Amino acid sequence: MSFLSNALGSWWLWGAFAAILPTAILLLYFLKLKRQPLEVPSTYLWTRTIEDLHVNSIWQRLRQSLLLFLQLLLILLVMFALLRPGWSGRALIGDRFIFLIDASASMAARDVKPNRLADAVKKAGEMIDAMQSGDVGMVISFTNAARVEQTFTSSRTKLKAALADIEQTDHTSDLSEALRAASGLANPGRTGNAEEGDVAVAEALPATLYLFTDGGFDNIPNFSLGNLEPSYTPIGVLDAETSNNVAVVAFNTSRNPERVEQTQAFGRLENYSAADVEVDVELLLNDSVIDAQRTKVPSQGQAGVQFELTDFEQGGLRLVVQHDDDLAVDNSGYAAVNSTRRARILLITPRNDALTLALGTDEAQKLAAVTQLGPEVLPSADVGAAALTEAQKNYQKAADSARYDLIIYDQCAPLEMPQSNTLFIGRAPPLESWQAGKMQSPPLVIDVDRSHPLMQMVSFENVTIIEGFSVKPPRGSAVLIDADIGPLFAIAPREGFEDAVMGFEIFSVDEKGEVLVNTDWLKRLSFPLFVKNVMEYLGGGRSAQRSTSVQPGEPITIRTDAPVDKLYITSPSGAVFPPISRERENTFLFGATDVTGLYEVREKPGRGEEVMQRFAVNLFSPRESDLRLRKTIELGAQEVSGEAGWAPARKEMWKWLLLAGLGVLLFEWYVYNRRVYL
Amino acid sequence: MSTSPSTPLLEPALLAQLERLELVSRKIFRGRMKGERRSKRKGQSVEFSDFRSYTPGDDLRFIDWNLYARLDKLFLKLFLEEEDLHFYVLLDASASMDFGDPTKLQYAKQLAAALGFIGLCRADRVRIEQIGPAQQTPGPVLRGRRSMWRMLDYLEQIEPGNNTPLVDGVKNFCLRNSGKGVVVLISDLMEKAGYESALRMLLAQQMDIYVIHLLSPEEIEPDIKGDLKLVDCEDADIAEITVSRPLLNRYKSTLAAFIEHAREFCTRRGMMYLMARTDVPVDRLVMNYLRQRGLVR
Structure with missing residues (x-):
């Protein structure tokens, strides 16, 4: 691309033009310079005046020719404009633009200065500056959710203001929602009409999708871009094989199973950099350091840290x-x-000495308060609400109001599922999703999932079961004991609760009413261990001594022990959110988990009130912590590689030259009329 | 450039004011005739000066007979003699004086007429001359109020264009008028050869010298613009200028230096200098400025 592009077409014409005009101006100027004679009383003083000026006469001459110079400058500017000087520049593709700005946690990385988000905003700002008049743009910021910062507008000021308003978040990133928002405008919905066929409800408007991100999200294979023309601008150091980052990818606590008074804190570190690093890891309790370790994290590898805390409650x-x-x-x-609280457990059984004994030990009493009732408290199917006994009414009320953390149904089953965790022994729950197989004898245990908290340290190796049935759990469940007849023990979630169903009884009652022992498990050491696991895991022991953690931006469900109407939550920075109200029985939903840190839950407003609970918001996302850039991203069937997103274009300055010429002309007019001489 | 000839040189109202004034000389000179002012000489007048002893030959009319009666000695009464004043107005009538509105020459004539009238009223010997060559007819000698019309007639017939160099004109004047007195030079002092030698010549006459430097407003603040060829009306000298703000500023500073030099030259030599603008009315010039300078009272 040449610097000059002659607007006159032929260079011959231009040369003639360039030669004649300045000469003509010079001639006209000298013609104009004929001085007007003026008779004066005496030239005495004038001669003396100009005598002094002759000293710097060259400058005087130049100054006197100001008008000539202005005219020559004007004609030079015009001629230069006619040459149409230009240079190879760049321009945006298309006339409708959607700017998608990633504001997830990884965009806070400082591998580009000052950080990736600022770099993205700067690059998007450059593109907005390059928009022609009439082009429209839109700004969407996305993390794990999308936010339309500015709808389609041709105002560059608004677009840049919207860019400036984008805030760094601690969220993870997910492009799909942002893409849906963007494509909703470029690919309007279509309606299927039997008479008219497939009709678009609005005119399809193609748009260029400028994506400013580091690619810290999953590919989106099931997405049709339609009219969107994607362009991916990688933000960060493009060719880096590693990134200078060490991250905490997991952190949790649990009771030491061997020494109850001890709490263990486990952390996992991951090193994404090219070299092994040795780091100091500090453990802080309520902002004061209580322990520290030095550990070595290998390059591209992980390392674990473990801390022991004694007499630690909350x-x-x-x-x-x-x-x-x-x-x-x-x-x-x-x-x-x-803090650990005692679980409330309801045991409904005709009689189960082994279970009663296991639930009645001193250790078990520390964990839970157990109430035992007979199966007669369960309402039967053929009785209306009016005919319920007092005991049945009480049970119904307790089951509906989530008074118990766990209800164990031994050799019996309710008509409706209660608002609590359940353990069914020898019966299937009254739900269609659970199906019980035929009673078979004897089932042979094949496998036990000892990784599940319910089955930890529970050995089933020499346990004999006389008869049992297979349980067919719903989707999303975990089979804990597998036998030759099928799953024998399974656990499945249900609206925030969990139901565990055991396909064999411990004690059974035959037709004659005699109590029979169905298994020798109750003689083994693993039985009381199992009961303890049940009390801890299903009986609300899960919340005790286990930390609750979500990722930033995810909602969290909070349960309270006592029924309260409102909860007051304090953010890690100390800001108090507006109180949240109860959703269902003693559950609260909190969504403003935008920053990582520890959140405090209080039942009464005010910083001085007792903290009832805490929960943590952690990034714990290898995707965000791994700062390497994605070379390409897959959007539907299209693979978009990282590029600047500019199209080459010739930039010309003749408009500015003509404007400058006009300015010179105005100045010349002013000088001529006002007789201003510099 | 010229004023309409119908304008009288002296307005009647001005005449009434001028009658009350008199010309003042800072030196006491000897006049040729009895006048209205005191002289260093003793003589015949009503103003007593001193006594002296009688010597034979003295005029008996001046013996103080009362004193002789008391002392029995003859004393002669001496009286101060009153003299006239020689008052000259030297008028520059060169072509450069024919500029301005009113022209500088017209203004100079009015001024000369006013001063001459004051002198005539006080019976001074008044002579108005224009600077010119030696062969030029000198102006008439005037005395007494009746001569006012002769003076005005003489002034009226003075035409601009008498481009004699100042020094020559003054030399001729000095040769013709050797006596002492008060001389008022009215000129624009625009002499390429310089005005200093002319003034020195006047000074040698031991006259009481007043220099009235006449400048028109057009000369003080020139209202010109563009590229100009300035032509001198006396010697057709040419100065090419392009008017600019700095040039005008420089002209003004040159003019100020010129005036300041003339003032300093005169003051150092005991001459009285007065710069007069032609846009200041003649009556105000006479009644205010010349009074302050002490030429009239």
């Missing part, structure tokens, strides 16, 4: 990696440890 733990890396937000992990 509080907020924070694990900090002292390492100066590109991303700060993942250098801390949080764990909220809430």
